[in-house]
Amino acid sequence: MNSWLIRRTLGAAVTLLVAVTLVFFLMRLTPGDPLSRLGEERPLPPEAVAALKARYGLDQPLPRQYAAFVGGLLRGDLGASIEHNGRPVTALLAERLPPTLLLGGTALLLNFSFGIWLGVWQASRHGSRGDRAATLLTLIAYAMPSFWLGIVLTWALATELRWFPVGFMRTPWLPADAGWWARLTDLGWHLVLPALTLSVSTVAATVRFQRAAMIEALGTDAVRTARSKGLPERRVRWGHAWRNALGPVLALFGLWLPLLVAGSVFVEQVFSWPGLGSLVAEAIGSRDYPVVMGATLLVAMTVVAGNLIADLLHRWLDPRLRAT
Amino acid sequence: MIGAVLWQRPGGRLGLVLLATVLFVVLFAPAVLPPPFLQPDLEQGRFLPPGAGHLLGTDDLSRDVLSRVVAGGRVSLAVAAGAVALSLTLGTLVGMVAGYAGGWLDQVLMRIVDAALAVPRLFLLLIVVGIMERIPLGVLILTIGATGWFGTSRLVRAEVLRLRTLEFVRGAEALGASHLRILGRHLLPNVLGPLAAATTLAVGDVILLEAGLSFLGLGVQPPTPSWGGMIFWSRSELVTAPWISLAPGVAIVLTVVAVNLVGDALQDATGEQQR
Amino acid sequence: MSALVEVHDLRVSFPAGSRRVQPVDGVGFSIARGETVALVGESGSGKSLTSLALLRLIPAPGRIEPGATLRLDGTDLLALEGEGLRQVRGRRIGMVFQDPMTSLNPVLTVGDQVAETIRAHFPVTGAEAWRRAEALLGEVGLGDPAARARQYPHQLSGGMRQRVMIAIALAAEPELLIADEPTSALDVTVQAQILELLDRLRRARHLSVLLITHDLGVVADRADRVLVMYAGKIVEEAPTAALFATPAHPYSRGLLASLPRLRGPRQPLLAIPGNVPEAAQWPEGCRFRPRCPDAFGPCSGDPPIITIGPARRARCWLHDPAIEGRPR
Numbered sequence: 001m002n003s004w005l006i007r008r009t010l011g012a013a014v015t016l017l018v019a020v021t022l023v024f025f026l027m028r029l030t031p032g033d034p035l036s037r038l039g040e041e042r043p044l045p046p047e048a049v050a051a052l053k054a055r056y057g058l059d060q061p062l063p064r065q066y067a068a069f070v071g072g073l074l075r076g077d078l079g080a081s082i083e084h085n086g087r088p089v090t091a092l093l094a095e096r097l098p099p100t101l102l103l104g105g106t107a108l109l110l111n112f113s114f115g116i117w118l119g120v121w122q123a124s125r126h127g128s129r130g131d132r133a134a135t136l137l138t139l140i141a142y143a144m145p146s147f148w149l150g151i152v153l154t155w156a157l158a159t160e161l162r163w164f165p166v167g168f169m170r171t172p173w174l175p176a177d178a179g180w181w182a183r184l185t186d187l188g189w190h191l192v193l194p195a196l197t198l199s200v201s202t203v204a205a206t207v208r209f210q211r212a213a214m215i216e217a218l219g220t221d222a223v224r225t226a227r228s229k230g231l232p233e234r235r236v237r238w239g240h241a242w243r244n245a246l247g248p249v250l251a252l253f254g255l256w257l258p259l260l261v262a263g264s265v266f267v268e269q270v271f272s273w274p275g276l277g278s279l280v281a282e283a284i285g286s287r288d289y290p291v292v293m294g295a296t297l298l299v300a301m302t303v304v305a306g307n308l309i310a311d312l313l314h315r316w317l318d319p320r321l322r323a324t
Numbered sequence: 325m326i327g328a329v330l331w332q333r334p335g336g337r338l339g340l341v342l343l344a345t346v347l348f349v350v351l352f353a354p355a356v357l358p359p360p361f362l363q364p365d366l367e368q369g370r371f372l373p374p375g376a377g378h379l380l381g382t383d384d385l386s387r388d389v390l391s392r393v394v395a396g397g398r399v400s401l402a403v404a405a406g407a408v409a410l411s412l413t414l415g416t417l418v419g420m421v422a423g424y425a426g427g428w429l430d431q432v433l434m435r436i437v438d439a440a441l442a443v444p445r446l447f448l449l450l451i452v453v454g455i456m457e458r459i460p461l462g463v464l465i466l467t468i469g470a471t472g473w474f475g476t477s478r479l480v481r482a483e484v485l486r487l488r489t490l491e492f493v494r495g496a497e498a499l500g501a502s503h504l505r506i507l508g509r510h511l512l513p514n515v516l517g518p519l520a521a522a523t524t525l526a527v528g529d530v531i532l533l534e535a536g537l538s539f540l541g542l543g544v545q546p547p548t549p550s551w552g553g554m555i556f557w558s559r560s561e562l563v564t565a566p567w568i569s570l571a572p573g574v575a576i577v578l579t580v581v582a583v584n585l586v587g588d589a590l591q592d593a594t595g596e597q598q599r
Numbered sequence: 600m601s602a603l604v605e606v607h608d609l610r611v612s613f614p615a616g617s618r619r620v621q622p623v624d625g626v627g628f629s630i631a632r633g634e635t636v637a638l639v640g641e642s643g644s645g646k647s648l649t650s651l652a653l654l655r656l657i658p659a660p661g662r663i664e665p666g667a668t669l670r671l672d673g674t675d676l677l678a679l680e681g682e683g684l685r686q687v688r689g690r691r692i693g694m695v696f697q698d699p700m701t702s703l704n705p706v707l708t709v710g711d712q713v714a715e716t717i718r719a720h721f722p723v724t725g726a727e728a729w730r731r732a733e734a735l736l737g738e739v740g741l742g743d744p745a746a747r748a749r750q751y752p753h754q755l756s757g758g759m760r761q762r763v764m765i766a767i768a769l770a771a772e773p774e775l776l777i778a779d780e781p782t783s784a785l786d787v788t789v790q791a792q793i794l795e796l797l798d799r800l801r802r803a804r805h806l807s808v809l810l811i812t813h814d815l816g817v818v819a820d821r822a823d824r825v826l827v828m829y830a831g832k833i834v835e836e837a838p839t840a841a842l843f844a845t846p847a848h849p850y851s852r853g854l855l856a857s858l859p860r861l862r863g864p865r866q867p868l869l870a871i872p873g874n875v876p877e878a879a880q881w882p883e884g885c886r887f888r889p890r891c892p893d894a895f896g897p898c899s900g901d902p903p904i905i906t907i908g909p910a911r912r913a914r915c916w917l918h919d920p921a922i923e924g925r926p927r
Contacts, residue, residue, distance in 0.1 A: 015439050030455045132335075140581055143576065143579075145532055148535075151562060151569060155563065159563055222703060225696060227656060229767060240704050243707075261444055262447070289454060292451065296443060299444060300443045320705055
């Protein structure tokens with residue numbers, strides 16, 4: 001197990017390096033100047049200007065630039081934000097990360113619990129009307145752009161019905177001495193719509209994968225044996241079939257992370273949720289390139305790490321793989 | 325023939341009907357609907373709710389919303405078609421080369437593909453498009469297409485690897501056929517089958533992607549209409565005139581659902597053929 | 600004494616294109632208490648499907664055609680659903696499947712897989728179920744059962760896995776054991792051990808056994824009666840000794856003749872010419888006719904079942920006393 005872990009981690013590091021290189025060349029080959037707005041509206045401290053120029057310096061030879069780029073990354077330096085008065089990008093990202101983790105984590109939970117349940121439900125009724133209706137419904141959920149869904153939900157449930165707030169993460173006028181319970185429920189109340197939006201727009205993939213894997217698992221000899229033993233159907237379905245249908249869903253975990261991250265850009269923007277996604281959306285609007293670049297690199301890292309974790313989980317869950 | 329196969333499945337049938345409806349409206353509505361449909365209403369003006377003469381109402385500039393949806397649809401569908409065509413070409417090329425050549429070339433190419441897949445497509449686009457001052461439509465199509473071929477290349481490569489071991493390819497090699505001939509005449513036609521379904525589904529993905537980019541201001545630039553752009557610009561009037569936002573959204577949903585139904589039916593059909 | 604198992608007119612159908620075919624086409628037999636009955640046939644004869652029908656495990660889109668009778672000690676198996684069916688499976692009928700590698704759950708320990716059967720049918724604690732599971736694993740011949748119980752199927756050899764399957768099948772103490780080709784996936788040396796084990800367990804637990812196999816050699820010392828199956832129908836039914844001595848149906852004769860013999864004068868290996876037809880392409884009349892060395896006129900019609908002795912029946916025109924001009 002340990003030698004596999006080392007090999008796999010090294011492989012992940014290589015993939016990440018290649019991804020970073022790819023992004024770098026993508027940036028360099030695109031015509032235009034990423035720093036065209038440097039100092040345009042806000043005066044930047046000279047050190048920040050110099051550092052940015054060095055990092056993205058378009059007048060320096062390519063290899064040196066690449067080295068500066070990667071070197072900065074390894075040091076944890078992602079440059080300085082143009083829009084935010086030269087604040088280090090890393091600090092900005094760190095500040096906006098927790099809300100995104102909260103939103104993304106909640107959406108992930110909703111997505112997986114509902115998605116897995118629906119996929120298993122559909123598989124046990126494979127071919128029936130209910131199965132086909134559910135497929136159409138999940139397809140519609142997939143086809144709705146996340147930002148549009150967010151807008152519609154906001155309009156219907158927040159503006160018209162006033163059941164939920166129209167956005168943000170907290171109620172600004174909460175009294176200063178409000179207890180932790182009040183704060184928690186306030187947070188939860190604000191979390192509902194964005195989390196719902198994000199999970200609805202990403203649930204289709206989970207359901208589809210789980211359904212397919214489950215249909216296959218239900219047809220195996222092992223499930224036939226379990227039935228022949230006179231086990232209750234629920235145990236056959238979850239203890240035998242589903243345990244062997246987990247694989248593709250875990251692989252989905254690695255696939256799902258990019259979806260979640262991309263989706264959060266739109267959802268956070270629509271709900272004014274102060275996370276990474278809305279940071280990126282703002283940075284796009286203000287042409288704050290270092291922030292966009294920094295967020296991209298962070299996301300790539302997250303995706304690679306997520307895939308690694310998914311692989312690990314897969315190995316842990318299947319005793320046949322632990323031996324190698 | 326393919327149409328007949330698709331028509332037989334309930335999903336495929338619904339998809340084809342929806343798709344045909346969308347295409348018909350987008351391509352032919354101006355020819356079919358007489359004025360005052362689709363014309364701006366300069367007298368009564370802005371924010372008319374859906375009703376007589378304006379099936380989907382009017383917007384803040386007194387333009388007929390249906391006409392905007394039609395115009396935006398043409399742009400969005402053209403972008404999707406162009407980008408997917410590019411992705412398909414690039415992906416097939418790379419996949420065939422990687423699968424056929426093997427060795428270090430295959431390793432290098434697949435490493436690059438894996439790394440590219442680690443960065444969400446949206447962010448790849450942001451990196452590129454975020455630098456440019458202006459984004460002409462052609463460049464947008466090019467960029468979206470250039471970021472969408474990675475998955476296709478993996479698929480094609482897997483097919484090529486499978487096909488290589490089959491008799492007819494070995495036979496061609498034994499007869500001394502040139503590499504180009506094998507690739508073009510033997511491998512390519514057989515690879516297209518599984519590709520058809522994946523490509524159709526990709527169209528839906530691009531429509532959603534372009535809508536998202538336009539919503540962020542990075543996609544189709546005004547004054548060119550697009551579904552995503554319409555949703556963005558009408559957001560502030562949501563309470564007073566919801567139809568302006570709802571119409572393009574529904575259009576997107578219908579189109580993507582239609583495309584996916586057709587793509588899924590294709591996948592079923594080609595999957596069975598392969599067995 | 601009434602039979603433990605009674606089957607009449609069992610037909611199982613599957614869709615094929617726009618029609619349905621019946622790989623099991625009118626099978627009937629009975630099994631008495633304590634009796635071992637062998638169901639013999641080549642692959643494609645429908646023998647496995649027959650056994651699956653008894654447990655109502657025919658996979659969709661197949662189904663048991665109406666008009667069949669399936670009784671276990673008087674209980675109508677076809678009328679059972681849900682909880683009633685669950686109580687028959689495992690508890691009254693146990694089944695050993697052919698391929699233990701695919702038939703065992705790879706993510707559960709073998710001990711768990713035996714114990715869960717026990718817990719599903721007896722009101723015992725988890726610890727008690729585990730204890731019984733270990734004992735059972737020892738009874739089926741696994742050395743160091745406590746350690747084995749904690750292992751996963753892929754860690755065991757083929758023979759050991761088959762022993763586990765037998766333990767699982769017997770865990771809820773059924774009255775009938777169905778063994779579907781229990782040794783086909785094993786090495787020859789292990790085959791004999793498994794058959795010995797089944798014999799021993801049968802005697803100790805007073806089981807009735809339905810042994811399904813394509814190998815007549817397996818049948819010789821182990822079964823009381825033999826049912827020979829061909830193309831969806833049972834073509835001969837006889838006590839084992841009688842079948843081996845004087846096979847009545849040409850197919851049975853062919854099967855016996857094709858067994859290689861270690862003793863006696865050297866002879867060329869005989870095979871029955873032709874192949875078993877597929878269910879969609881069964882010939883009209885007697886289904887064995889295309890391959891039968893003794894086919895004659897009436898064989899173009901479906902032969903009836905003819906009783907030719909005590910507990911002996913054959914589905915063959917050759918034994919119809921009313922027909923003139925029979926070859927024998």
